[in-house]
Amino acid sequence: MSDQITTIIGGGLAGCEAAWQLIQRGCRVRLIEMRPKKHSPAHHTDDLAELVCSNSFRSNDQTSAVGLLKEEMNRLGSLIVETAYATxxxxxxxxAVNREAFAQQITxxxxxxxxxxxxxxxxxxxPPLSESPTILATGPLTSSSLADSLAEFTGKERLAFYxxxxxxxxxxxxxxxxxxxKSRYEDGPGDxxxxxxxxxxxxxxxxxLTNAQYVPLKDFENAKYFEGCLPVEVICSxxxxxxxxxxMKPVGLPDPRTGEEPYAVIQLRKENKEGTTYNMVGFQTKLTYPEQKRIFSLIPGMEHVEFARLGSxxxxxxxxxxxxxxxxxxxxxxxxxxxxxQLSGVEGYIESAAMGQLAGINAARRIQGKTLVVPPKETALGALVCHLTESDPKRFQPSNVNFGLFPAWEKKIRKKFRGEERASRSLAALDAWQKENDI
Structure with missing residues (x-):
C-alpha cells in the first residue's frame, strides 16, 4: 500500500464513486465534505451521496445511452450503480431509488x-500542488468561496446555469x-x-401557470437553464x-376506465418502495411556495394534495x-x-458518478505508477469524455449522455437497430480496454 493519500473534495455521487475506485485498488482516501457544518441551498441531510433532485437514474435499457452508461459502470465495479439497484x-x-436508503447505505x-x-x-x-492526487468533486452547488478560487485558478470566468x-x-x-x-405503453397497471x-x-x-408568481433571480444573476431540466413554467412559456x-404528454397512457387517452397527463413516480411519497415527473419549478400549493391543487386528483417537499x-x-x-x-x-x-460539464446523476469513477481509477493509477487511461470513444463513458475535452469551448454546455456524442456511423444503420449496435460496439470496446489496461 502506498503512503500517498488521495484527497477528494465533495461527498456527492462523483466523490463517493471516486473514493470507492481508489479503495478498491488499495489506495487511501481522505474524503472532505462540508455538510453538516455547512449546507448547500438544496441539501437537507448530512448523508453522503444525497440526491437533491429526482430519485430516478433514468432508463435501464442498454440500448439507450444512459442505460448503456450504467452497464459500463457496473462492469467497472461502480458503488453508485450497485447501491442504486440495492435500493x-x-x-x-x-x-429509481429510495433516496434515503440509497444515501444511508453509501454513507x-x-x-x-x-x-x-x-x-x-x-x-x-x-489545494496547492502536491505529490498526492486531489479530486475536486464539489458538484454543481460548489460553495461561493471555492468557486471563486476555482475561477481564479483556471483564469476563466466561471459559468453558471440554474x-x-x-x-x-x-x-x-x-x-x-x-x-x-399505468406506465407508458405497458400492458397492466404499471408503476x-x-x-x-x-x-x-x-x-x-x-x-x-402562465400568470403565476415565480422566485425572482437576483439582479446580478443571469438565468441559463439546462435544456434537459427546464422549469415547467419555462416550458409553458x-x-x-x-x-x-x-x-404532460398523454400518449400511451389511456385511462383504463374509459379506454381513451386524456388530453394531457401529469405523472407521479414513487419515491420509496412503500409508495408513501411520489415525485411530480418533469415538474421542476421556480414557482413561489404559495403558488405551487395553489396551482398544483388544480390538477385532477391533487385537489387536497399535501407536499413532502416543494420545488425549488x-x-x-x-x-x-x-x-x-x-x-x-x-x-x-x-x-x-x-x-x-457535474462541475466538469456533465449533467445527471449517472454521468456525474461516471466522471468520479474515471477520476478515481486514474488517481489510483497515478499513485501506483501506471499509465493513466482514457476510455474508448465507442463507449458511453468515452463519449462523455470527448464532450468534455473536444467540444468547441465557445459553445460548451453541460450535457447528459446521448448517442449524439458517440462517433458517427461509418455506414447507414436502420434506426430500430442503432441502439443495439451502439451497445454491442460499446461493451466490446470496453471489454478490450479493460483487458489491455488491467482495469
Whole structure:
C-alpha cells in the first residue's frame, strides 16, 4: 500500500464513486465534505451521496445511452450503480431509488472502510500542488468561496446555469378515484400514477401557470437553464401545447376506465418502495411556495394534495472543460488535480458518478505508477469524455449522455437497430480496454 493519500473534495455521487475506485485498488482516501457544518441551498441531510433532485437514474435499457452508461459502470465495479439497484423502487423501465436508503447505505459503506477518512469541513481554496492526487468533486452547488478560487485558478470566468427541483407529494393526500396507475405503453397497471386532464382543465391550468408568481433571480444573476431540466413554467412559456408534447404528454397512457387517452397527463413516480411519497415527473419549478400549493391543487386528483417537499431552484456551476481538462480528467496545468462530477460539464446523476469513477481509477493509477487511461470513444463513458475535452469551448454546455456524442456511423444503420449496435460496439470496446489496461 502506498503512503500517498488521495484527497477528494465533495461527498456527492462523483466523490463517493471516486473514493470507492481508489479503495478498491488499495489506495487511501481522505474524503472532505462540508455538510453538516455547512449546507448547500438544496441539501437537507448530512448523508453522503444525497440526491437533491429526482430519485430516478433514468432508463435501464442498454440500448439507450444512459442505460448503456450504467452497464459500463457496473462492469467497472461502480458503488453508485450497485447501491442504486440495492435500493431500487418500482419505476417501469427506469431505475429509481429510495433516496434515503440509497444515501444511508453509501454513507455506511464509506464511513466504515479502513482506507477512508471522512472530514467534515468546508474547503475554501483549491489545494496547492502536491505529490498526492486531489479530486475536486464539489458538484454543481460548489460553495461561493471555492468557486471563486476555482475561477481564479483556471483564469476563466466561471459559468453558471440554474437547475430546478420537482415537488414530492404524499400519496395519502391523492384522490385515487380520479388518478390511475399505468406506465407508458405497458400492458397492466404499471408503476406510475397518472392525473388526467381534459382540454378545458388543461387550458385553465396553463393560464394559471402562465400568470403565476415565480422566485425572482437576483439582479446580478443571469438565468441559463439546462435544456434537459427546464422549469415547467419555462416550458409553458414556449407555447400553449408545449407541455402536452413534453412532461404532460398523454400518449400511451389511456385511462383504463374509459379506454381513451386524456388530453394531457401529469405523472407521479414513487419515491420509496412503500409508495408513501411520489415525485411530480418533469415538474421542476421556480414557482413561489404559495403558488405551487395553489396551482398544483388544480390538477385532477391533487385537489387536497399535501407536499413532502416543494420545488425549488438553485444555481449549478461548471467550468469550460475543453480549455482546461485532459481526457484523463486531470487539469492540463495541474496533473495532480482531477475534476469529477457535474462541475466538469456533465449533467445527471449517472454521468456525474461516471466522471468520479474515471477520476478515481486514474488517481489510483497515478499513485501506483501506471499509465493513466482514457476510455474508448465507442463507449458511453468515452463519449462523455470527448464532450468534455473536444467540444468547441465557445459553445460548451453541460450535457447528459446521448448517442449524439458517440462517433458517427461509418455506414447507414436502420434506426430500430442503432441502439443495439451502439451497445454491442460499446461493451466490446470496453471489454478490450479493460483487458489491455488491467482495469
Amino acid at each position: 431500487e423502487v418500482p419505476a417501469g423501465k427506469a431505475l 455506511a459503506i464509506l464511513s466504515s472502510h479502513p482506507l477512508v477518512e471522512i472530514i467534515h469541513e468546508e474547503v475554501t481554496e483549491i 437547475d430546478a427541483i420537482a415537488p414530492i407529494v404524499y400519496s395519502h393526500s391523492l384522490n385515487m378515484e380520479i388518478i390511475y396507475l 406510475y400514477l397518472n392525473c388526467p386532464m381534459d382540454k378545458e382543465t388543461y387550458l385553465h391550468f396553463i393560464q394559471e 414556449r407555447g400553449v401545447d408545449t407541455l402536452r408534447f413534453g412532461p 431552484i438553485h444555481r449549478n456551476t461548471f467550468i469550460t472543460s475543453p480549455e482546461l481538462l485532459e481526457p484523463t480528467l486531470q487539469f492540463s496545468s495541474r496533473p495532480d488535480l482531477f475534476l469529477a462530477g
